[in-house]
Amino acid sequence: MKKRSFTDLFFLLFVVYIVLPVAATMLYAFADKWNKTILPEGLTLKWVMTLFQDPAFIQAFGRSVLLAGGAVIVALFVIVPAIFVIVLYFPKYEKWIQATVVMVYSFPGIILAVGLIRVYSKFGISMILVVLGAYVIGILPYIYQGTRNSLRNVDARQLLDAAQLLGASKMQAFTRILLPTVYPGLFAGALLSFSVLFGEFVLINLVVGSRFETVQIYLMKKLSTSGHIASAVVFVYIVLMGILTFIAAKVTKKTKGATNV
Amino acid sequence: MSKRQAFIWLSPFIVLVLLFFLVPLLYMLITSFQSNGAFTLQQYQTVLTNSYILQGFKNSITLSVVSAIIALIVTLFAVYAIMNFSEPMRERILILTNLTSNFSGIPLAFAFIVLLGNSGLFTLLFDKWEIGVLSSFSLYSWAGLLLIYVYFQMPLALMLLYPIYDGIQQQWKEASALLGASTWQFWMKIGIPIILPGVVGTFSVLFANAMGAYASAYALTSSNYNLVAIRIGSLIKGDIFAQPELASAIAVLLAVTMVLAMLLSEWSIAKTRRKL
Numbered sequence: 158m159k160k161r162s163f164t165d166l167f168f169l170l171f172v173v174y175i176v177l178p179v180a181a182t183m184l185y186a187f188a189d190k191w192n193k194t195i196l197p198e199g200l201t202l203k204w205v206m207t208l209f210q211d212p213a214f215i216q217a218f219g220r221s222v223l224l225a226g227g228a229v230i231v232a233l234f235v236i237v238p239a240i241f242v243i244v245l246y247f248p249k250y251e252k253w254i255q256a257t258v259v260m261v262y263s264f265p266g267i268i269l270a271v272g273l274i275r276v277y278s279k280f281g282i283s284m285i286l287v288v289l290g291a292y293v294i295g296i297l298p299y300i301y302q303g304t305r306n307s308l309r310n311v312d313a314r315q316l317l318d319a320a321q322l323l324g325a326s327k328m329q330a331f332t333r334i335l336l337p338t339v340y341p342g343l344f345a346g347a348l349l350s351f352s353v354l355f356g357e358f359v360l361i362n363l364v365v366g367s368r369f370e371t372v373q374i375y376l377m378k379k380l381s382t383s384g385h386i387a388s389a390v391v392f393v394y395i396v397l398m399g400i401l402t403f404i405a406a407k408v409t410k411k412t413k414g415a416t417n418v
Numbered sequence: 419m420s421k422r423q424a425f426i427w428l429s430p431f432i433v434l435v436l437l438f439f440l441v442p443l444l445y446m447l448i449t450s451f452q453s454n455g456a457f458t459l460q461q462y463q464t465v466l467t468n469s470y471i472l473q474g475f476k477n478s479i480t481l482s483v484v485s486a487i488i489a490l491i492v493t494l495f496a497v498y499a500i501m502n503f504s505e506p507m508r509e510r511i512l513i514l515t516n517l518t519s520n521f522s523g524i525p526l527a528f529a530f531i532v533l534l535g536n537s538g539l540f541t542l543l544f545d546k547w548e549i550g551v552l553s554s555f556s557l558y559s560w561a562g563l564l565l566i567y568v569y570f571q572m573p574l575a576l577m578l579l580y581p582i583y584d585g586i587q588q589q590w591k592e593a594s595a596l597l598g599a600s601t602w603q604f605w606m607k608i609g610i611p612i613i614l615p616g617v618v619g620t621f622s623v624l625f626a627n628a629m630g631a632y633a634s635a636y637a638l639t640s641s642n643y644n645l646v647a648i649r650i651g652s653l654i655k656g657d658i659f660a661q662p663e664l665a666s667a668i669a670v671l672l673a674v675t676m677v678l679a680m681l682l683s684e685w686s687i688a689k690t691r692r693k694l
Contacts, residue, residue, distance in 0.1 A: 164502075167495030171572060172511075174492075175518050178529035178569065181539050185532045239431035242424050257435060263676065264443070265630020267647045268669045272442025274654055275449050275662055290438035297435075358523045358633040363655055376524050377637060380531070388532060391525045402517040410509075 186392035204389040217375035225354035228292035266359035296350035303346020307339035345405040450666035461667035482628035489571035519573035523633030582616035615687040622683035
């Protein structure tokens with residue numbers, strides 16, 4: 158029993174440490190005056206209201222959604238077919254995709270940024286497209302994981318063969334049978350990818366800079382000018398991430414339940 | 419599916435990997451051996467003799483090792499506690515961890531400024547209670563960076579350790595207890611040897627994760643604190659003083675450090691496996 162309470166203490170430490178900064182920032186976003194006291198002197202909506210009346214923020218938000226969402230959509234159209242083809246028809250080459258996944262996952266943005274700038278800055282092409290391309294590759298691990306897990310759950314190859322045996326065309330088997338089964342995993346992977354890219358700062362800051370102000374760059378600027386506005390930005394960011402994580406978790410749970418039946 | 423059809427589906431993916439991953443990395447490697455277009459080892463010589471850059475490496479490695487160890491220890495015990503919770507509770511904790519694993523970079527640095535910055539929540543509290551030692555704490559220092567690094571390491575550590583602990587089955591504990599082993603003996607002879615390779619692997623992932631981190635340190639100290647990632651950033655971003663060749667050499671050495679850490683962990687995993 159003694160041992161149990163000892164590890165529980167660590168668990169408590171873990172949770173408090175993880176929750177405290179998030180909670181404090183949320184509170185700060187609604188704090189009226191908070192300069193001399195331990196707790197805010199009053200609560201107000203004015204910081205969040207001010208934020209949503211700032212066209213610069215709205216635009217930054219739009220840019221972030223466009224960039225992260227665009228990368229996820231491109232990834233779905235480019236990466237997913239490639240994973241399907243490899244897993245279903247050339248399983249012996251799957252180790253190459255796995256190696257790429259590990260490399261992409263372990264190479265930090267700061268190293269990739271050096272190479273991207275070196276290669277593309279002199280061609281005169283839009284560096285935003287370069288970042289978009291890097292984002293598409295950057296989320297490969299999440300998309301791969303989401304797709305692969307679902308494919309493994311259903312034994313996709315046999316499913317396809319069975320459908321074709323029963324008279325479905327290849328196209329029908331693919332869109333009616335296979336796609337619906339991997340859809341939830343794919344959807345969760347896409348949401349996770351989106352939230353990872355929404356929080357990305359290194360590549361966009363180093364490769365493009367403030368010419369394309371995303372939410373992260375907007376936040377970076379506000380850090381030195383207004384703490385309250387910055388906390389309102391972080392509040393919006395956390396809420397958005399929370400919603401995405403929640404939906405992803407629900408969807409994943411549902412698929413698990415479905416395949417267990 | 420014919421080879422040709424397959425190639426049509428695969429080629430866009432291969433092109434993207436080449437264009438936005440392999441070619442830039444290769445080009446960076448080549449650049450690191452250049453000076454004004456000619457082949458040279460000069461960049462590496464500069465890196466290895468420049469005490470400022472070397473200090474950046476030392477700072478980054480220390481920060482990464484210490485933050486990884488602290489996060490690992492706290493999480494090891496925390497995961498053990500989580501394992502005793504009910505299934506729905508465990509799921510909720512995992513969702514929360516999942517959420518916070520995305521909470522890094524600029525927002526994270528700001529959250530700590532709210533807590534411990536110049537007029538942060540705790541800074542005021544410490545002042546009020548007149549805890550002298552604590553009120554002299556500066557977030558914009560090594561200790562402050564350590565707090566933030568530990569923060570973003572812990573969710574990752576939990577995700578990696580959770581399945582490792584999951585592998586230890588209750589039956590093993592019962593079996594060893596039936597055979598007369600104490601809890602202590604179970605962990606020393608069975609539990610720890612089983613999870614050790616996983617823990618070492620987790621450590622190397624955490625180390626690499628911290629070595630490559632850039633945004634939070636940048637947001638907190640705005641490139642004043644000397645870390646490798648910050649050095650690379652300021653060498654490629656400075657429009658007037660940009661030194662891409664030198665930045666490339668440092669980036670290559672950073673990658674080498676991370677690969678070495680991975681190899682070291684592979685080696686120690688293989689060694690512990692052999693001992694079993």
